[in-house]
Amino acid sequence: MRFAVRVKAGAKRDVVGGTWNGALGEALVVSVRAPAVDGKANAAVCTVLAHAFGVRARDVTVVKGQRSRDKLVELPDGGGTADRLAELREAETRGSG
Secondary structure (H helix, E strand, C coil), rough: EEEEEEEEEECCCCEEEEEEEECCCEEEEEEEECCCCCCCHHHHHHHHHHHHCCCCCHCCCCEECCCCCCEEECCCCHHHHHHHHHHHCCCCCCCCC
């Protein structure tokens, strides 16, 4: 399954939740503590999304936007993945991810 994310690098904590109307359409907001340097934020995004969706970090791939805040990510389309994405989009970014 592919979907858009909006990354907030250098955040106070790692959080997944909320929506952003960005360049790639309606995107899931992903805040990570890692800085946007040398791919650290991309790796953190994969790890945080893997935790939020209950998959392995190596199964989450940044398909587009490696050097942008707006990214297209891909993860295995298991049972409930679309439902979990909808839940996270509805969640406030202050909530746990």
